[in-house]
Amino acid sequence: MVTPVIEARDVGLTFQTGDGPVHALKGVDLTINRGDFVSFIGPSGCGKTTFLRAIAALETPTEGHLSVNGMDPDAARRARAYGYVFQAAGLYPWRTIAGNVKLPLEIMGFSKAEQEERVRKVLSLVDLEGFGKKFPWQLSGGMQQRASIARALAFDADILLMDEPFGALDEIVRDRLNEELLKLWARTEKTIGFVTHSIPEAVYLSTRIVVMSPRPGRITDVIESPLPRERPLDIRDSAEFLEIAHRVREGLRAGHAYDE
Amino acid sequence: MRALLPILTVLGAILVIWYGAAVALNSRWTHDQAAREGREVAFAAVVSDTMMQDRPVLPAPHQVAAGLWQGVAGQSITSKRSLVYHGWITLSATMLGFALGTGAGIFLAVGIVHSRAMDLSVMPWAIASQTIPILAIAPMVIVVLASIGVTGILPKAVIAAYLSFFPVLVGMVKGLRAPDQMQIDLLRTYSTSNSGSFWKLRLPSSMPYLFTSLKVGIAASLVGAIVAELPAGATSGLGARLLSGSYYGQTVQIWSALFAAAVLAAGLVMVIGLIERITLRRMGMVR
Numbered sequence: 213m214v215t216p217v218i219e220a221r222d223v224g225l226t227f228q229t230g231d232g233p234v235h236a237l238k239g240v241d242l243t244i245n246r247g248d249f250v251s252f253i254g255p256s257g258c259g260k261t262t263f264l265r266a267i268a269a270l271e272t273p274t275e276g277h278l279s280v281n282g283m284d285p286d287a288a289r290r291a292r293a294y295g296y297v298f299q300a301a302g303l304y305p306w307r308t309i310a311g312n313v314k315l316p317l318e319i320m321g322f323s324k325a326e327q328e329e330r331v332r333k334v335l336s337l338v339d340l341e342g343f344g345k346k347f348p349w350q351l352s353g354g355m356q357q358r359a360s361i362a363r364a365l366a367f368d369a370d371i372l373l374m375d376e377p378f379g380a381l382d383e384i385v386r387d388r389l390n391e392e393l394l395k396l397w398a399r400t401e402k403t404i405g406f407v408t409h410s411i412p413e414a415v416y417l418s419t420r421i422v423v424m425s426p427r428p429g430r431i432t433d434v435i436e437s438p439l440p441r442e443r444p445l446d447i448r449d450s451a452e453f454l455e456i457a458h459r460v461r462e463g464l465r466a467g468h469a470y471d472e
Numbered sequence: 473m474r475a476l477l478p479i480l481t482v483l484g485a486i487l488v489i490w491y492g493a494a495v496a497l498n499s500r501w502t503h504d505q506a507a508r509e510g511r512e513v514a515f516a517a518v519v520s521d522t523m524m525q526d527r528p529v530l531p532a533p534h535q536v537a538a539g540l541w542q543g544v545a546g547q548s549i550t551s552k553r554s555l556v557y558h559g560w561i562t563l564s565a566t567m568l569g570f571a572l573g574t575g576a577g578i579f580l581a582v583g584i585v586h587s588r589a590m591d592l593s594v595m596p597w598a599i600a601s602q603t604i605p606i607l608a609i610a611p612m613v614i615v616v617l618a619s620i621g622v623t624g625i626l627p628k629a630v631i632a633a634y635l636s637f638f639p640v641l642v643g644m645v646k647g648l649r650a651p652d653q654m655q656i657d658l659l660r661t662y663s664t665s666n667s668g669s670f671w672k673l674r675l676p677s678s679m680p681y682l683f684t685s686l687k688v689g690i691a692a693s694l695v696g697a698i699v700a701e702l703p704a705g706a707t708s709g710l711g712a713r714l715l716s717g718s719y720y721g722q723t724v725q726i727w728s729a730l731f732a733a734a735v736l737a738a739g740l741v742m743v744i745g746l747i748e749r750i751t752l753r754r755m756g757m758v759r
Contacts, residue, residue, distance in 0.1 A: 268661055270657055270660060270661070289661065289663055290663050292662075292663075294661070295661075296657075296658070296661040298654050298657070298658065299654075300654060302654050302655055302658055304655075304673070304676065305756065305757055306676045306679075306755040306756055306757050307756070308756065315662075315672065316662045318672070319659070319662045319664050319668050319672065320662065347756040349756075
């Protein structure tokens with residue numbers, strides 16, 4: 213059954229700056245359904261992060277209509293609709309890995325027993341069992357980012373919003389985390405919004421790829437991926453994969469030609 | 473052990489310069505005395521005399537050491553000649569002032585970070601307060617407080633607090649503002665309240681800044697307590713020892729009190745450093 217989770221209708225967002233208004237988003241129409249894995253790809257300034265932040269109610273659209281789980285984004289946030297993963301892990305250095313994962317649970321007022329139980333569960337989900345008592349600096353960058361994903365999963369929101377979560381990691385680590393993220397997505401059946409600037413990453417992960425272009429930030433193409441949900445890493449050498457990647461690249465190029 | 477050599481070298485150099493300066497500065501008195509009695513003095517006799525005058529311009533290191541030893545171990549610690557007694561008087565005012573100053577500094581910093589009005593209104597006054605020489609304001613504080621019947625340790629503590637709140641205020645404002653936008657956004661995604669962000673993020677982030685400020689603050693607090701003992705004609709405390717020493721030309725007493733104050737300050741800073749190490753290690757912020 214197809215249930216829309218995030219609906220954007222003609223969403224626009226204009227920042228007022230000293231140099232005049234900046235149109236970060238304009239006329240964005242998009243529906244994300246339950247269980248989708250949607251990637252946003254485009255050059256910097258295309259509004260992909262701004263759109264993700266608008267869904268998370270970290271920014272407020274100045275035009276149009278945006279709803280998350282049928283509510284306005286602010287209400288959805290208060291209803292704990294989503295977990296957000298940032299580009300950097302941003303773990304608190306004074307908390308252990310378990311303590312970091314517990315942070316949202318403490319703030320949301322879960323009971324002590326439930327906190328322990330959930331921490332154990334999500335740490336095993338991201339393959340970090342046994343690392344709960346370590347401090348962040350004792351873990352590699354990839355492991356830290358996995359801990360931050362565990363933190364976003366801890367309170368069991370249906371939506372996972374990820375803003376270039378693997379952008380700062382090297383390619384080998386990135387490949388592994390991509391593979392693990394797909395498994396996690398299959399196991400948890402979350403709806404995922406994923407911002408990236410890597411074409412292979414977008415194609416490998418997504419059921420839909422949203423290609424965006426800047427000035428003003430807008431959607432130029434939405435590509436439905438014909439790839440199966442089960443995706444081994446070597447699917448990236450298949451003809452289908454390369455074809456989608458090509459289409460994404462074309463879309464990006466078309467968007468770019470606009471301002472050159 | 474490798475660090476020992478440079479430390480001893482610097483210490484040795486200081487002692488050599490000090491002894492040299494003591495000979496140079498104190499020999500004049502020796503020559504004057506000799507000239508008055510109409511006799512010649514040999515260089516060796518001059519040097520040995522400069523080492524053991526009663527009221528030298530600059531006491532030699534061993535004289536100060538003897539004065540310190542005499543003041544610390546040579547008396548019962550309740551004696552008015554005991555540096556332990558005077559040190560305790562000053563220390564108690566320092567600690568009370570430090571507690572008041574730290575409390576005020578943290579309180580104001582929290583206000584400044586959470587309220588733009590306080591940021592604009594309090595910060596300029598805090599900065600202005602530190603441009604006034606403490607020697608000018610200390611007597612007034614003591615006179616004003618005495619006129620409303622407040623005497624004893626409190627006026628001294630107030631002056632100590634006056635000096636120590638500022639570094640704590642500045643350090644805590646910086647520390648409480650240390651979390652970056654991403655960390656603040658993260659808490660917003662959990663719909664965290666202001667007090668939640670304060671206890672979970674801002675306060676822990678500020679700890680390294682706090683301890684750095686506390687080290688500056690406690691030394692400033694000691695200076696404040698000593699200065700506060702000068703204008704009141706206090707009879708006890710390290711400041712009083714400095715003052716009576718200078719009244720009666722007891723330079724050895726002055727230098728002993730100065731060294732006692734320096735040792736006290738170093739000890740206090742070390743204690744804070746120790747608490748810092750333990751706290752930050754417990755917090756997992758020291759590797």
